[in-house]
Amino acid sequence: MPRVLPTPRLVLLALFLFAAGLMGFGYYLQYVVGLEPCPLCMTQRVFIVGAGLAALLAAICNARSTGAVVVALMCLAGSGFAGRHVWLQSLPEDQVPACGPSVDYLLNNFPISEALEILLRGNGNCAQIDWTLLGLSIPVWTLFAFIGMAAVAIWNGWRRFP
Numbered sequence: 001m002p003r004v005l006p007t008p009r010l011v012l013l014a015l016f017l018f019a020a021g022l023m024g025f026g027y028y029l030q031y032v033v034g035l036e037p038c039p040l041c042m043t044q045r046v047f048i049v050g051a052g053l054a055a056l057l058a059a060i061c062n063a064r065s066t067g068a069v070v071v072a073l074m075c076l077a078g079s080g081f082a083g084r085h086v087w088l089q090s091l092p093e094d095q096v097p098a099c100g101p102s103v104d105y106l107l108n109n110f111p112i113s114e115a116l117e118i119l120l121r122g123n124g125n126c127a128q129i130d131w132t133l134l135g136l137s138i139p140v141w142t143l144f145a146f147i148g149m150a151a152v153a154i155w156n157g158w159r160r161f162p
């Protein structure tokens with residue numbers, strides 16, 4: 001029996017839906033459970049949305065290899081921030097950086113370049129673990145999601161498809 005693989009466009013659409021599901025779950029945790037996202041969480045959300053929109057655009061334009069590159073780059077950048085977040089959470093309590101001001105305060109009171117630099121570095125708020133699933137924090141799961149999305153995008157971009 002021949003193997004039936006999904007079309008490249010269907011895989012790209014699935015990547016978009018996966019990213020949308022991640023964002024939906026993030027908003028559920030924020031607005032229903034009451035977890036306030038830290039600066040690194042917000043940064044990771046940007047890259048999840050970017051990867052999802054890149055996958056959707058590639059599906060619409062039927063640009064699977066270009067889409068694979070863009071999705072993989074977004075996931076690579078996002079995994080860098082997720083990895084830093086995981087690292088901050090693994091630090092001993094006495095080595096955690098000081099907590100910083102809220103995102104709103106930073107954006108309202110600092111030049112955008114300085115506010116973004118502070119946001120991208122993360123702070124003590126980012127080291128706090130408020131929720132886990134199977135003993136793993138949200139940034140760990142996000143890191144797994146980025147790696148998985150990048151792998152699927154690369155596989156989809158360069159696989160042979162009749």
